Amino acid sequence: MPDLIVNLSLTAHRSDGSLKDVFSGYRPIYKVRADYWSSAHHEFVEATGVCTGQWRKADVWLSAPETYPQTFWIGRRVEVAEGSRVVGVADILQILNPLLELSADG
Template sequence: MARPPRPPDLIVNFSLTACRSDGSLKEVISGYRPIYKVRTDYWSSSHHEFVGATGVCTGQQCEAEVWLLSPKAYAHTFWLGRRVEVAEGSRVVGIADILKIVNPLLELSIDG
């Protein structure tokens, strides 16, 4: 899939934790579109572009630029160091640790 035509929303350290259903290693590549648990009651579609690699395999981690589908729907819900569950449908397949918040709308401010 083509990279979205705007700057990414987040820079994350993405860890792929799941295997394929047959137990073999799973691999995802740039253009990967899982969902992110942005709030306890809200999951968002995303788009990943891996930095310095074409993809990542089970047990590996890689920095990724991430675009979220509708950032206005969950403004002020991210902070540096936050760990976010990443899923394919109802199956959690990885974790994203927030390294940088590029879209200021998403950043949780301690000022309120």
Template sequence: MIPYLPHIAAKITLLKSDGKGNGRNRPVQSGYRPAHLVKDDYLTTGIHKYYGDVMVQPGDSVMGTITFITPEYYPRTLWIGRVLTIQEGSRVVGYAEVTQIYNDILVKTD
């Protein structure tokens, strides 16, 4: 298996199910691959790796990294403090607040 280098570090928060289709009922672990809204009109898959390989329960926050798919298609879209929506299809299941950016192509420069 080829190791994936992370593109960002983030504080990742999973939402509890709200009974209206948003949030999650079940925990996740490292390897979770939800979609992330990186631009107003662009969702991309990202692989999560949680520090300590913990199970993340709905309603909890954890620090970890995210490795995105094809970041060259959405360059200069991230900055420290940016909050990304985490989705499963159209359902919002959480948020990721960018704390560090490892891939320079993603850093917003203006």
């Protein structure tokens, strides 16, 4: 089961200025905390991928979620990067892994 369901938007272009596109299986990194980035695996829902300027819903599996418990909430916007280059954002739509959800009392 995925950890999150997100709405992913690519904001970057390719180095030649053309639209960037990614497909299911895409593995960027997410800025989970100010001091921590995590690998993320995407499987797009209702589409095979997304390109610059579009939003697409995706199931996301995170690497080692036990390392950063209670860091996500519905509506949170997370920076998405490839190495040191930010290429987009992911809006959190649903949290399927309860370990990751920031609780009101936590």
